[in-house]
Amino acid sequence: MSSVSRYIDIDLRVRILQESFKMKPAYESYKNLCKDIGDTRLTFENFEFWFYGFSNKQFYLDYEPSSEPDSHTLNDLPYDIVLKVVGYIDKSDRSNVRKVSTYFKSIIDELCPCYEEIKVTLRHGFISAKYDELCNEYRKTDTGCTTVMNGKDIIVEGDYLTVFMDHFAATIQNKDLELKKLLIDAQPRSEEKPLDPIDFERFTRLMRTLKKPNNHQPLNIQVLHLIGMKLDVSCHIMSLAKPGLLNTIAIWSSYKTDNYEFIYKKMMGMEQWRQAMALSFLGHEDSPAGDLAHAQQFQLGRSKMTPAEIIQLRERLLEHKTFHYCEIKFPPSYDYTEIKTALRGRHNNNDKWYFKIPNSHQCLEFSFINDPSSLRIRRINFILP
Amino acid sequence: MSVENAPVVDVDEAAIPVEKKMYYRFESNDKKEFRVSELAIQQSETLNRLVEAMGYTSEDVENKPAIAIENIDGKTLKLVFQWCEHHKGEAIPVDDGSVPKIVEIPEFDAKLMDIDNGLLFKLIWAADYLNIVQLLNVSCKKVANMAQGKTPAQLRRVYLLPSDEEDEAAKRAAQEAQDPRAREVEEEFEERKRQGGNSFF
Structure with a gap:
């Protein structure tokens, strides 16, 4: 804290008071005043002192500034105190505090990280973690790991996956984390270089070590999208999320493990799965549609479907009070003949079948799509002739 | 008593x-x-x-x-x-x-x-x-x-906080006020760089 004289002549006080009425930012007002009085008569620091004093109606023109230590803004307080103050601020107000300045943004992010989306992408030789607009990339090098944090290269000793995991786990395991969507993609596109199998195994092992904040507090995630992961890892990550709040789950992967059936059964029984409103399960082409049909909308991949299965699904959806939409993806050029024969419903020339929902003015519409092959079912308002 | x-x-x-x-x-x-x-x-x-x-x-x-x-x-x-x-x-x-x-x-x-x-x-x-x-x-x-x-x-007003721009501008103003030669040196340095010199020295 420094001692600074805040005394200024009365004519300057009047001018600053007038500037404060204009509701302009402090520096703009200061520059405006300097145009008239010159740059040398008044420092910005002194201007700011009087400007904010008048703006906040803390003192008037006759205020006698003392030569007390100059600690009159929140910024002047020690960092841990500012952190404490921010900690008391209601969560609903924190987003506005975050916009005050870079300093407060960093404090809020440390105290209560709040992201719309965290996206982790594993590719050959690198892994990236994108926290909304901030992207960190961890590259495998001969000597260790090069971390690119928000565009700046930082050489970090150690394995690139471990360095990534230290950062990622610290974020995920923060009990104040507010996160809408978590996306983990470990499946390179066809044009990309395949993953190193050893690195993928290590990544899998690291993901299994992720824990809930405080070891018991569930993660507040609404959307979980896992691509190219082993089912047990997907299952583990899903188990960290809060059931009910997690409303969308998408698991796209074709990896099969030795105890696949056991893990699959376990996953279908999890509260997170049972309470989700939207489900997508692609890659494992033999899972029964009934395991997803409790959701309002769902998507699954099947190599084939028997007539009995399709009839069973139709009956279930006709009784489903909140069902909205589903899509069953089939291999290319799939032959629907058997299914269509089994449906025996009313249909039109556009390959659409309709089934009236009992006690309602709605019906289920079955559409058979070719190239790519899929069956789409939706609930629509429609009066059958 | x-x-x-x-x-x-x-x-x-x-x-x-x-x-x-x-x-x-x-x-x-x-x-x-x-x-x-x-x-x-x-x-x-x-x-x-x-x-x-x-x-x-x-x-x-x-x-x-x-x-x-x-x-x-x-x-x-x-x-x-x-x-x-x-x-x-x-x-x-x-x-x-x-x-x-x-x-x-x-x-x-x-x-x-x-x-x-x-x-x-x-x-x-x-x-x-x-x-x-x-x-x-x-x-x-x-x-x-x-x-x-x-x-x-409003928060800036209540907490008496400058915005990033104001903060930067104030720092610049303070620096310039402290060393009136600073800008001249900076300009000279920029000019030398434009002329192809790699170092001020």
């Missing part, structure tokens, strides 16, 4: 020595003196340790110079000691440095902190410096409550 005129005192009660309260004397950096009870001082971990280490007797506190608190002015110290006297004897919460707990601001504290923001920030600074845990809690809570429903611009 005759025996008849003497006040009636119960013998047993009279036998108990009346414990004399000790008041310590403190002096702010602007030479204002305060007398604070021993019990009130216990609210401040810093002052409590200080007086314990000094081991003053009742005579010492009267005869020796007041204990100087050089970093805090009289106006702020007055508020601090008013708070300590009001809350003397109360349990001191444990400060484990964790995320703040739920804090209610008592009526007395609310009135005490009905002051301008500059003084409030000084009070927080003093509570931190003197390690008065509960005063720090309520004063931080009071500052936090000011954020309710405010836009970023």
